[in-house]
Amino acid sequence: MIELNGIRYAWPDAPTVLDGVSLSVREGEKLVLLGANGSGKSTLLKLMNGLIAPQTGSYSYCGEAVTPARLKQGAFARRFRSEVVLLFQHPEAMLFNPTVRDEIAYGPRQLGLPDAVARAEHWAAALGLAPLLDAQPFSLSGGQKQKLALAAILALEPRLLLLDEPVASLDPRASGWLVDFLLDCGKTVVTSTHNLSMASELGERAFVLGEGGRLLFDGPLQDALRDRALLEAANLVHRHRHRHGGDTHAYMHAHTHSHDWESSR
Amino acid sequence: MRATRWLLAYLAAVVAVTFIHAPWLLAALLVLALAASGAGRWRIARRAVLAVLTFNLTVSLGYAAVSLWQGNFSVVYLLLVNLRVLLMVYLGFWFVARVNLLEAVRFSPTLGFVVTLAAGQIEAFARALRDFRLAFASRNAAAPALSARARHAAAQAGHLLDKSVCMAAETALAMRSRGAFDDYAGLPSPACVRGPGGEVGPVWRPRRPGVVTAYKKP
Secondary structure (H helix, E strand, O other): OEEEEEEEEEOOOOOEEEEEEEEEEOOOOEEEEEEOOOOOHHHHHHHHOOOOOOOEEEEEEOOEEOOOOHHHOHHHHHHHHHHEEEEOOOHHHHOOOOOHHHHHHHHHHHOOOOOHHHHHHHHHHHOOOHHHOOOOHHHOOHHHHHHHHHHHHHOOOOOEEEEEOOOOOOOHHHHHHHHHHHHHOOOEEEEEEOOHHHHHHHOOEEEEEOOOOOEEEEEEHHHHHHOHHHHHHOOOOEEEEEEEOOEEEEEEEOOOOOOHHHHOO | OHHHHHHHHHHHHHHHHHOOOOHHHHHHHHHHHHHHOHHHHHHHHHHHHHHHHHHHHHHHHHHHHHHHHHOOOOHHHHHHHHHHHHHHHHHHHHHHHHOOHHHHOOOOHHHHHHHHHHHHHHHHHHHHHHHHHHHHHHHOOOOOOHHHHHHHHHHHHHHHHHHHHHHHHHHHHHHHHOOOOOOOOOOOOOEEEEOOOOOEEEEEOOOOOOOOOOOOOO
């Protein structure tokens, strides 16, 4: 579905963020993009969404090259923008309509779909925003804004969802809901996170980005989570002291997820 | 010291430009500045033009409308105003591109704080603006309508205003917490509080009314 080859990218007046990144995403996969802060996760997602173009390397979507010139061609841009959507890390950046209903209906309306309002109401209900349909997006809480931004992109019924740290501003209940939703939605999903305790819930395959913007790992997520040297190189685990009663000791913490309440039964 | 001299030269140049009333001389100075600013001249020029475009267009159109109505329109004045603003902004961008501002204000710790805070705010705002622009591009499968652009611009302005107010409040609190404001000037010295058993408690400083501090009277 997606092919990236030898991607290099640097923001203006800044060091290289992505360096020689090559990867592919197949239809229906649930992928987790792991990396420490500043490793280039957000930049890679923006690149996959065609918002920025790599300085070197190539990017193709369903066999078609994605370039600034191609994205200026109406038909391709229309198809690409409705099939590949990105949930930004800070959802405020995505919200600009007067009501929640208009915000969700914006994309479908732009595509001229006759059922834009029905889609808005459906996705608002699915994400628990139905009582807020007439509210102003900027009056919502952080978690509600995140859900609204997600509803706005889901209303397009995309094929590929790119999610940038989607659980960062959600409370535990909303995070749990999002995990369940992503597993059941039947779409191709790439989720970025540096939270290893959530990672194992978000997909089966992992890309691990190192601090120099290089791809350190591409393979089964569980293998990545077990590879301490890899996690250490990616700055995803750290050594710190722990106290158990009167005993203090220090070791690496990977913070992988375990169901404490189940294991204690 | 070299950076400080550049700062003084820049300030002197800006003041001098305000005393020049001949458009041809301002144009010549602009060309001279372009020639002197080396390889990055077109990048600086582009930034300067983009920075003044909206302001200059609005002022020029306003001036043209009013002066034509009053019958005293002057092309020379129009040129003078536009060239002066462009030259001053160009000098500003050239100075910032050439000189490390923190180095230039090293003689004053207060100016150093101000420059550091401003640089931090500029960086945060630049990132927020970039995200808004990219998010808008991402959400538009077709060319957005003018009304959508206007709504987006308004949402962006509102968000940035909120952010600037929040950041200013946070920065002020952080500076106060780090002792940047002397809330206790002229007040009695700190007193140690002794507990019932004679133990020394936390230091209590009397507060000025209305001043919010981390200290609380025990």
